[in-house]
Amino acid sequence: MRPLLVLLVRGQRIDRRVLYLLLAATVALPMVIRLPVPPVAITPQSRQFFRTVEQFADDPARRHKLVILCTNYGSGTSAENQTQTEAVLHHLMRKRLKFALFAFSTPQGRELGKASAEKLASRYGYEYGRDYVHFGFRPPDSVEPLLKAAVRDIPGNFGNDINGTPLAEIPVMQGIRTVNDIGMIVEVASSNTLQLWIAFFQRVGEEPIPTLYCPTNVMAPEAFPLLASGQLSGMLAGLNGATEYEQLLNEPGFGSGVSAPLSYSQLLIVLLIALGNAGMFAQRRLARLREEE
Amino acid sequence: MGLFDNAPLIKVISVWLAALCTLGIYSVLYKENKVFRFFEHLFIGLATGYTIYTTWNDVLKPRWWEPMTTKGMWWWAFAVPAGLLFYFIYSKKHAWLSRLIFGLFFGAAAGRAFQGFAAFYFPQIRAAVNMPLLNPPEAAAPTAYFLTPFSAVLNNLLFLAILVSVMTYFFFSFEQKGKITPAIARIGRFLLMFAFGAIFGSTIMARMSLLIGRIHFLIHDWIQGVLLNRTG
Numbered sequence: 001m002r003p004l005l006v007l008l009v010r011g012q013r014i015d016r017r018v019l020y021l022l023l024a025a026t027v028a029l030p031m032v033i034r035l036p037v038p039p040v041a042i043t044p045q046s047r048q049f050f051r052t053v054e055q056f057a058d059d060p061a062r063r064h065k066l067v068i069l070c071t072n073y074g075s076g077t078s079a080e081n082q083t084q085t086e087a088v089l090h091h092l093m094r095k096r097l098k099f100a101l102f103a104f105s106t107p108q109g110r111e112l113g114k115a116s117a118e119k120l121a122s123r124y125g126y127e128y129g130r131d132y133v134h135f136g137f138r139p140p141d142s143v144e145p146l147l148k149a150a151v152r153d154i155p156g157n158f159g160n161d162i163n164g165t166p167l168a169e170i171p172v173m174q175g176i177r178t179v180n181d182i183g184m185i186v187e188v189a190s191s192n193t194l195q196l197w198i199a200f201f202q203r204v205g206e207e208p209i210p211t212l213y214c215p216t217n218v219m220a221p222e223a224f225p226l227l228a229s230g231q232l233s234g235m236l237a238g239l240n241g242a243t244e245y246e247q248l249l250n251e252p253g254f255g256s257g258v259s260a261p262l263s264y265s266q267l268l269i270v271l272l273i274a275l276g277n278a279g280m281f282a283q284r285r286l287a288r289l290r291e292e293e
Numbered sequence: 294m295g296l297f298d299n300a301p302l303i304k305v306i307s308v309w310l311a312a313l314c315t316l317g318i319y320s321v322l323y324k325e326n327k328v329f330r331f332f333e334h335l336f337i338g339l340a341t342g343y344t345i346y347t348t349w350n351d352v353l354k355p356r357w358w359e360p361m362t363t364k365g366m367w368w369w370a371f372a373v374p375a376g377l378l379f380y381f382i383y384s385k386k387h388a389w390l391s392r393l394i395f396g397l398f399f400g401a402a403a404g405r406a407f408q409g410f411a412a413f414y415f416p417q418i419r420a421a422v423n424m425p426l427l428n429p430p431e432a433a434a435p436t437a438y439f440l441t442p443f444s445a446v447l448n449n450l451l452f453l454a455i456l457v458s459v460m461t462y463f464f465f466s467f468e469q470k471g472k473i474t475p476a477i478a479r480i481g482r483f484l485l486m487f488a489f490g491a492i493f494g495s496t497i498m499a500r501m502s503l504l505i506g507r508i509h510f511l512i513h514d515w516i517q518g519v520l521l522n523r524t525g
Contacts, residue, residue, distance in 0.1 A: 024504075027501070028512060031509060031513070032512065078506060079502045079503050079507075080499065080503070080506075107344050107346075107347035107348070108340070108343065139348060139352060196409075199408065200405075200408070200409065203412065216502075217496070217499035218495055220495055221492045222492075226417070228417075228420055229417040229421075231413075231417070237495070254509070258506075261505045262501060265501045265504070266497070266498060266501065
């Protein structure tokens with residue numbers, strides 16, 4: 001018993017750099033060697049996300065409306081958010097839905113969203129201006145009044161697209177005037193930007209706009225009440241949410257390719273937490289044993 | 294042919310640069326060092342420069358400068374002195390001038406915050422009090438969980454129990470005495486810990502995703518794609 005306790009206590013003194021190396025190896029190994037990984041389980045919120053897009057695309061009364069795809073993230077979270085964006089874009093383009101890109105959290109989101117759309121456009125025969133548009137970037141503080149004003153006049157308040165062309169002159173914007181011409185909002189976010197859409201845009205038109213959310217995994221737990229209240233119509237939580245969506249679309253991408261490293265790294269973290277706790281209890285036990293002696 | 298016309302070469306250079314930046318930033322995991330400091334400052338500078346460019350290109354130029362200088366909307370010039378009022382906060386004598394513009398923004402923000410709070414939280418409160426607790430609904434409303442009518446009611450009862458116990462924990466208007474109230478509050482505290490555990494788990498997964506993104510880049514794009522010249 002005592003040697004085991006000593007071993008567990010010693011485990012607590014492992015240099016953190018050894019743990020970093022172990023973690024890096026655990027992530028890298030499944031990328032080089034094919035290791036078994038359990039099949040991806042689709043969560044209800046991802047399935048609901050998928051169904052919402054499908055229902056929108058199948059509804060002839062709504063499918064002509066514009067989808068706003070907000071890319072509010074920077075390169076720091078691109079592993080999660082870029083994968084989500086590309087999965088959603090696959091679905092929108094496959095269903096031939098017209099959409100507008102927009103970014104207001106960080107300017108990097110403007111470029112990352114544009115890059116994702118351009119990457120997939122040729123495959124689906126999408127053309128800028130005809131099938132999609134980019135509203136560009138707006139500083140976060142200006143977006144509240146912008147959204148409130150855009151409720152009545154979208155082209156007038158958003159002004160120009162990313163290239164400086166007035167939105168009113170862009171073919172895909174023809175017939176898009178007020179909040180009632182917006183069919184869906186998809187918010188891909190690495191910070192708390194969703195609230196603006198829900199508070200100032202979602203329910204001010206003739207009918208509520210289905211709002212879909214792609215947060216990083218850190219933010220996902222806080223969004224569950226919004227799913228229960230119907231303010232959100234679906235959610236892709238982080239990289240695993242994006243992976244689930246790739247499975248639903250049968251379109252393996254980055255998420256599906258790295259599900260093995262994600263699973264094994266999570267297992268390692270759980271193991272290390274368990275060992276850390278065991279070490280702490282062992283230390284207390286050893287101290288008690290020494291007192292008794 | 295210019296350097297920038299050679300797309301494959303540009304790709305190789307950009308991958309090398311990105312790999313060096315990634316390794317430079319991760320070098321802090323070994324210990325604090327000058328290489329890390331250099332790349333940290335490089336990233337901050339790049340991000341700031343890009344923000345300035347985008348703000349000018351997407352906002353100030355088309356929405357302020359061009360209307361003012363080419364479309365005769367001269368009154369936009371008043372935005373400059375109005376904006377400069379903020380800087381009077383640094384003057385003891387003229388600080389009252391900054392309060393004018395701060396007051397204007399505070400008023401607008403307070404009004405919007407009230408609307409925002411109501412629009413964001415009231416539907417959640419309504420959803421919480423409208424949950425069916427006794428009779429299973431004939432056709433379950435579409436929720437995120439796709440529950441059967443019976444399990445939906447069970448779920449709602451559980452939700453109510455958690456809501457009451459957690460709110461009891463945060464009820465500080467009077468001292469929690471007796472046996473029942475502190476016990477409910479104690480359950481609420483444990484339930485909060487469950488929630489924090491779930492958030493912590495999600496946070497770990499998010500951080501792993503970011504690490505995976507960079508290691509995937511290093512293995513796939515840099516080592517396999519450039520160093521070994523193997524793509525796919």
